[in-house]
Amino acid sequence: xxxxxxxxxxxxxxxxxxxxxxxxxxxxxxxxxxxxxxxxxxxxxxxxxxxxxxxxxxxxxxxxxxxxxxxxxxxxxxxxxxxxxxxxxxxxxxxxxxxxxxxxxxxxxxxxxxxxxxxxxxxxxxxxxxxxxxxxxxxxxxxxxxxxxxxxxxxxxxxxxxxxxxxxxxxxxxxxxxxxxxxxxxxxxxxxxxxxxxxxxxxxxxxxxxxxxxxxxxxxxxxxxxxxxxxxxxxxxxxxxxxxxxxxxxxxxxxxxxxxxxxxxxxxxxxxxxxxxxxxxxxxxxxxxxxxxxxxxxxxxxxxxxxxxxxxxxxxxxxxxxxxxxxxxxxxxxxxxxxxxxxxxxxxxxxxxxxxxxxxxxxxxxxxxxxxxxxxxxxxxxxxxxxxxxxxxxxxxxxxxxxxxxxxxxxxxxxxxxxxxxxxxxxxxxxxxxxxxxxxxxxxxxxxxxxxxxxxxxxxxxxxxxxxxxxxxxxxxxxxxxxxxxxxxxxxxxxxxxxxxxxxxxxxxxxxxxxxxxxxxxxxxxxxxxxxx
Numbered sequence: 001x002x003x004x005x006x007x008x009x010x011x012x013x014x015x016x017x018x019x020x021x022x023x024x025x026x027x028x029x030x031x032x033x034x035x036x037x038x039x040x041x042x043x044x045x046x047x048x049x050x051x052x053x054x055x056x057x058x059x060x061x062x063x064x065x066x067x068x069x070x071x072x073x074x075x076x077x078x079x080x081x082x083x084x085x086x087x088x089x090x091x092x093x094x095x096x097x098x099x100x101x102x103x104x105x106x107x108x109x110x111x112x113x114x115x116x117x118x119x120x121x122x123x124x125x126x127x128x129x130x131x132x133x134x135x136x137x138x139x140x141x142x143x144x145x146x147x148x149x150x151x152x153x154x155x156x157x158x159x160x161x162x163x164x165x166x167x168x169x170x171x172x173x174x175x176x177x178x179x180x181x182x183x184x185x186x187x188x189x190x191x192x193x194x195x196x197x198x199x200x201x202x203x204x205x206x207x208x209x210x211x212x213x214x215x216x217x218x219x220x221x222x223x224x225x226x227x228x229x230x231x232x233x234x235x236x237x238x239x240x241x242x243x244x245x246x247x248x249x250x251x252x253x254x255x256x257x258x259x260x261x262x263x264x265x266x267x268x269x270x271x272x273x274x275x276x277x278x279x280x281x282x283x284x285x286x287x288x289x290x291x292x293x294x295x296x297x298x299x300x301x302x303x304x305x306x307x308x309x310x311x312x313x314x315x316x317x318x319x320x321x322x323x324x325x326x327x328x329x330x331x332x333x334x335x336x337x338x339x340x341x342x343x344x345x346x347x348x349x350x351x352x353x354x355x356x357x358x359x360x361x362x363x364x365x366x367x368x369x370x371x372x373x374x375x376x377x378x379x380x381x382x383x384x385x386x387x388x389x390x391x392x393x394x395x396x397x398x399x400x401x402x403x404x405x406x407x408x409x410x411x412x413x414x415x416x417x418x419x420x421x422x423x424x425x426x427x428x429x430x431x432x433x434x435x436x437x438x439x440x441x442x443x444x445x446x447x448x449x450x451x452x453x454x455x456x457x458x459x460x461x462x463x464x465x466x467x468x469x470x471x472x473x474x475x476x477x478x479x480x481x482x483x484x485x486x487x488x489x490x491x492x493x494x495x496x497x498x499x500x501x502x503x504x505x506x507x508x509x510x511x512x513x514x515x516x517x518x519x520x521x522x523x524x525x526x527x528x529x530x531x532x533x
C-alpha cells in the first residue's frame with residue numbers, strides 16, 4: 001500500500017487526488033447533447049453570484065463524458081457518470097488575487113444524491129483543482145467543490161508569500177488561511193442551486209492535514225457552512241505546529257549529529273519492541289504512545305548494520321532522538337509544543353538532517369522571517385525560541401485555527417468527526433488532543449462535546465494513511481449516517497491485512513477511550529477489544 005503523506009511536497013497526492021488526464025476533444029458533446037432529457041442538466045454557461053466582498057472575474061464550463069477516467073499514474077476510476085465542471089475565478093478588491101473555485105456536478109440529476117462535498121488541500125496547496133477526489137465524489141453522487149485559494153497548485157511552493165518589495169502578501173495568506181474556503185462554499189451552493197434548480201440537501205467537508213485544518217477553520221469561523229465536517233490529522237495550531245516541526249533540525253545542529261534513517265530506524269524498532277505489549281497483545285503496534293516510557297539512551301553502545309556497515313549508536317544520537325520525541329522546549333526546559341509519538345516513522349521527512357521538514361522550512365523562511373535565503377539547518381535553541389514566539393505573535397489570529405469555542409457550530413446542528421494516526425509522523429497527535437481538551441474545558445466536558453464532535457486515535461497509523469495499524473474504513477459514510485440519520489458513531493471501523501493476507505478488523509474508540517485487548521485469545525477479531533479509559 002502506497003503511503004500517502006499529504007504534507008510532503010515531493011510525493012503529495014492529496015487524498016486520492018492525482019491530476020486528471022486530458023479529456024478527448026469530443027468530450028463536451030457527450031453531456032451537453034443529452035440535456036434534452038428531463039433527467040439531464042444543461043452543462044452551459046450559467047450566472048454565478050459573487051460572495052460578499054468578492055467579484056466574479058470569469059466563469060468557464062467544461063462537460064466531461066464520464067466512463068473510465070485514467071489518472072497520470074495509470075490508475076483508473078471506473079463507472080463515473082458524465083459530469084459538468086464549472087470554474088469560477090474570484091478577486092477581492094485591493095488584494096490583487098485571482099482565486100479559482102471549481103464545482104463538479106453530475107450531469108444526470110438522477111445520479112445526484114442531493115449532497116455537496118468540499119475537498120481540502122495539503123501542505124501549501126489549498127486544494128487540487130484537477131484531482132481524482134472530485135471525480136470520486138461525483139461517482140459517489142456528490143457535487144464536488146475545491147479551491148486553489150489563488151496560490152500555487154504545487155504544495156511546496158510558497159513564493160507567493162512575499163511581494164516584490166519584500167513584504168508579506170497578506171491578501172493571499174488570508175485567502176489560503178480562511179477567506180477562500182467560505183467563498184468556495186458560497187459559490188458551490190449557488191452553482192448547485194442554479195444547475196439543478198434546487199439547493200443541496202446536505203453539505204459536507206472532507207479533508208486531511210491542511211484539509212483537516214481547513215475543516216476546523218470552517219467549524220470555528222463559518223459554523224453554518226457545513227452539516228458535517230470530516231477533518232483528519234488536522235494541522236491546527238498552525239502558528240505553533242509549523243515552527244515546532246523544524247525542531248529536529250535545531251536539535252541536530254546543537255548536538256552536532258546527523259543520524260542516518262537507518263540509525264533512527266533502530267530506535268523505532270527498539271521502542272516498539274519495548275512497548276508493544278503494554279496493551280496486552282503482541283502485534284507490532286504501540287497502542288497508546290503516551291503509555292510508553294522507554295528511554296532511547298538505553299540504545300547507546302549497541303550496534304546496527306546500515307548499508308553493509310556496522311555502526312555504534314552514540315550518546316549524541318540517542319539524546320537527539322530523546323529531544324525530538326520530547327518536542328520543542330526552551331533552554332530553561334519550558335515545553336513549547338509536542339513532539340511526534342514514539343514509534344512514528346520520523347526519519348523520512350521530519351528528522352532528515354539533510355533537509356528540514358519542508359512545511360516548517362518554508363514557513364520559517366517565507367512567512368515568519370521573510371528571508372528565503374535563511375538556512376534552517378543552522379538554527380540554535382535560542383533562534384528557535386524567538387522564531388516560535390514570532391510565529392505566534394504574527395500569525396495566531398490569521399492561521400492559528402485553534403479557537404476552542406465551537407458553540408455556534410454545535411448550535412447549528414453541525415457534526416465534526418476526526419481521526420488521526422497514533423503514529424502520525426508529521427502533525428503531532430497530541431496537538432490535536434490538546435485542542436480537543438480545550439474544547440471540552442470550554443464546552444462542558446467530554447460527554448457534552450461528544451454529542452457533536454468525536455475524535456478517534458488510530459494505533460499504528462501514519463499521517464492521513466499508511467503504517468502498520470488498521471486503517472479507517474469509510475469515515476465519511478459514518479459522518480453522513482450521523483448527520484442524516486442521527487446515529488452517533490460509538491466506534492469507528494478500521495481494518496488492515498495481516499502477514500497471512502487475512503483481513504483484520506478492529507474498532508477505534510472515541511477519545512478519551514482506547515480499544516484495549518481483553519485477552520480473548522483472538523488478536524484478529526474486533527471482539528477481542530473493548531473501549532476503555
